[in-house]
Amino acid sequence: MTAPASRPPLSPAGGERAPLALRSADLLRTLRLVWQASPRHSLTYALTTLLGSALPAANLYVGKLLLDGVARAAAAGVSYAALLSLLGVQVALVVAGSLMSTVQNASQQLLGDSLQHAVSRRILDKASGLSVEAFENAETYDKLQQAYREVGSRPLGVATQLVGLAGAAVTLVSVGALMAQLGAWVLPLVLLASLPGVWVSNKFGVENYRMLRWQTHDARVQNYLGGLLTSDQLVKEVRLFGFEPYLLGRWREYYLGFRRQLEDIIRRRSAWGFGASLLSALLIGLASALILRRAAAGEITVGDFGIFVLGIAQVQGTVAGLLNGVSGIYQNLLYMRNLFDFLELPGRDLDAGEEWRGSIESIEFQAVGFRYPLTERDVLRGVSFTVRRGEALALVGENGAGKTTVVKLLTRLFEPTSGRILLNGQDAARFSPRSVQREMSIIFQDFGQYQMSARENVAIAEVGRLGDAAGVGRAVEQAGAAYVDDLPQGLDTPLGRLFQGGRQLSGGQWQRLALARLYFRDASVLVFDEPTAALDARAEFETVAALREQAAGRITLLISHRFSTVRLAEQIILLDGGVVREAGSHPDLIALGGQYAALYALQARGYASGETADAPADPLPQTR
Numbered sequence: 001m002t003a004p005a006s007r008p009p010l011s012p013a014g015g016e017r018a019p020l021a022l023r024s025a026d027l028l029r030t031l032r033l034v035w036q037a038s039p040r041h042s043l044t045y046a047l048t049t050l051l052g053s054a055l056p057a058a059n060l061y062v063g064k065l066l067l068d069g070v071a072r073a074a075a076a077g078v079s080y081a082a083l084l085s086l087l088g089v090q091v092a093l094v095v096a097g098s099l100m101s102t103v104q105n106a107s108q109q110l111l112g113d114s115l116q117h118a119v120s121r122r123i124l125d126k127a128s129g130l131s132v133e134a135f136e137n138a139e140t141y142d143k144l145q146q147a148y149r150e151v152g153s154r155p156l157g158v159a160t161q162l163v164g165l166a167g168a169a170v171t172l173v174s175v176g177a178l179m180a181q182l183g184a185w186v187l188p189l190v191l192l193a194s195l196p197g198v199w200v201s202n203k204f205g206v207e208n209y210r211m212l213r214w215q216t217h218d219a220r221v222q223n224y225l226g227g228l229l230t231s232d233q234l235v236k237e238v239r240l241f242g243f244e245p246y247l248l249g250r251w252r253e254y255y256l257g258f259r260r261q262l263e264d265i266i267r268r269r270s271a272w273g274f275g276a277s278l279l280s281a282l283l284i285g286l287a288s289a290l291i292l293r294r295a296a297a298g299e300i301t302v303g304d305f306g307i308f309v310l311g312i313a314q315v316q317g318t319v320a321g322l323l324n325g326v327s328g329i330y331q332n333l334l335y336m337r338n339l340f341d342f343l344e345l346p347g348r349d350l351d352a353g354e355e356w357r358g359s360i361e362s363i364e365f366q367a368v369g370f371r372y373p374l375t376e377r378d379v380l381r382g383v384s385f386t387v388r389r390g391e392a393l394a395l396v397g398e399n400g401a402g403k404t405t406v407v408k409l410l411t412r413l414f415e416p417t418s419g420r421i422l423l424n425g426q427d428a429a430r431f432s433p434r435s436v437q438r439e440m441s442i443i444f445q446d447f448g449q450y451q452m453s454a455r456e457n458v459a460i461a462e463v464g465r466l467g468d469a470a471g472v473g474r475a476v477e478q479a480g481a482a483y484v485d486d487l488p489q490g491l492d493t494p495l496g497r498l499f500q501g502g503r504q505l506s507g508g509q510w511q512r513l514a515l516a517r518l519y520f521r522d523a524s525v526l527v528f529d530e531p532t533a534a535l536d537a538r539a540e541f542e543t544v545a546a547l548r549e550q551a552a553g554r555i556t557l558l559i560s561h562r563f564s565t566v567r568l569a570e571q572i573i574l575l576d577g578g579v580v581r582e583a584g585s586h587p588d589l590i591a592l593g594g595q596y597a598a599l600y601a602l603q604a605r606g607y608a609s610g611e612t613a614d615a616p617a618d619p620l621p622q623t624r
């Protein structure tokens with residue numbers, strides 16, 4: 001995590017430099033997205049906008065006729081009935097306008113809602129198809145966040161602005177035709193007056209986009225820091241160590257960085273905006289002076305002058321809308337690129353490859369090596385072992401030795417960078433990861449604590465069997481998680497603190513539930529990554545006993561720092577810096593007198609000194 005001040009300036013977003021072809025492709029893709037979200041509302045919105053765009057000119061024209069009528073009425077040239085019928089037309093136009101905008105607003109809202117749902121759905125679909133590898137990458141998170149942030153507004157923005165452009169063109173041509181009759185220079189001057197404001201808003205729109213994009217990473221860090229202060233899981237540790245002020249300070253540091261950038265952009269935008277409005281007022285003043293000269297010469301009627309006065313606002317508003325629409329589409333497409341970037345991330349097709357059928361009888365690692373993506377170091381080198389049905393293999397080694405990585409490769413979450421993994425003598429890479437994973441069940445070191453019911457926590461291991469009450473009961477029993485029966489609604493009690501009515505469990509209770517989840521899936525390979533870390537002594541004993549029972553007829557892979565658990569395995573592999581240093585059964589390795597024996601002796605000594613804690617032989621405790 002770096003503070004915003006020390007963060008090097010990022011290069012402009014790749015999307016900004018995208019060629020026109022890509023931009024047009026993005027535009028078409030966005031429109032397709034909008035259309036697919038709701039064809040009916042897209043069509044209604046487009047039609048009402050276009051029809052509504054012709055109304056201003058009609059209004060102006062009827063207004064002019066009315067004004068001229070009133071002027072002539074003063075000279076008794078027009079009847080009351082004629083004036084009334086003109087008024088009737090104007091009222092009808094107003095009613096039509098308000099009907100159009102009501103339908104337009106309603107369809108826009110419904111379209112926006114459908115679109116938000118459709119795009120969120122795509123993002124979630126994509127996220128669920130990404131490899132585990134992608135989630136280890138900060139860039140993926142940035143893309144995900146950028147995509148999510150813009151999900152609601154941007155695609156709708158592109159569509160409404162595009163329809164708005166067409167509408168503005170209709171308005172401009174029709175109102176422009178009326179104004180053109182007032183003199184050749186009127187329309188050009190009024191059009192020119194609209195440009196400075198639009199230019200400023202476009203310039204700063206793009207700058208704003210760049211600022212937000214550059215801030216994405218830091219905003220994520222800031223969110224994370226805020227999350228630490230509001231996390232139910234971390235509150236104990238944060239309070240105890242008392243580092244709230246530190247977190248708050250860092251959180252605020254990020255805010256101040258963002259604030260400085262915001263102030264800078266607002267300051268410059270205001271100055272430019274003020275200049276632009278002065279220039280535009282000058283041009284309008286000039287147009288007004290010219291038309292007044294014609295009025296003084298008696299060349300135009302009162303109604304014509306009315307068209308000029310009302311038309312200025314209309315043309316200015318429409319031109320601004322038109323140009324802002326163009327730049328708005330451009331800016332929105334920049335944001336859409338973020339979304340498309342995320343949607344275009346290479347997914348991993350877990351179903352690609354032959355379908356694995358039947359149980360796994362043997363696993364063989366042949367000189368397997370592995371390096372995490374975007375890193376420079378092999379974390380496994382030349383790892384070889386074989387384990388067969390009915391056997392348990394334990395992986396031991398110090399923190400960071402590579403044990404969990406072996407599990408990630410075995411379970412096909414990652415693929416080896418060298419060597420091969422054979423299943424029943426066949427290269428695992430031939431088979432679809434998902435079909436192989438179906439034969440495996442696992443409890444990870446950082447197992448999930450799902451804020452759902454206890455039953456769901458167990459049965460999500462095989463969602464097709466959510467209704468299998470007997471199976472859930474069996475798994476709960478095997479995992480020693482019978483405490484769930486005492487929960488207020490038994491297995492249907494919602495767990496966790498996040499939602500109303502949820503029951504929080506202890507660390508060990510959660511772990512037993514994760515074990516039940518492992519047992520629930522009928523798999524031929526069971527993987528236990530630190531299965532007893534949070535368990536009390538009795539639970540550990542029971543778990544190990546259940547594990548031995550379950551292991552018969554299956555392949556068991558076990559990672560543990562507890563030698564009481566490890567020693568039960570037929571084969572033990574000691575990993576050191578990603579390399580197999582020692583391999584054999586517990587008695588073999590003890591007899592070898594190497595690193596395993598030393599670690600075992602160390603742990604045994606720990607237990608022994610624990611037993612004599614009342615009368616320590618070691619002088620150290622007394623001197624402290």
Ligand SMILES: Nc1ncnc2c1ncn2[C@@H]1O[C@H](COP(=O)(O)OP(=O)(O)OP(=O)(O)O)[C@@H](O)[C@H]1O
Nearest residue numbers: 136372375379397398399400401402403404405406
């Ligand atoms: N996602 C990752 N990206 C890069 N390096 C990683 C990643 N996960 C683990 N590593 C590195 O790989 C090495 C092996 O990690 P691994 O988690 O396999 O160790 P372990 O033996 O299971 O450790 P522990 O006993 O602490 O669980 C470590 O040096 C670790 O820093």
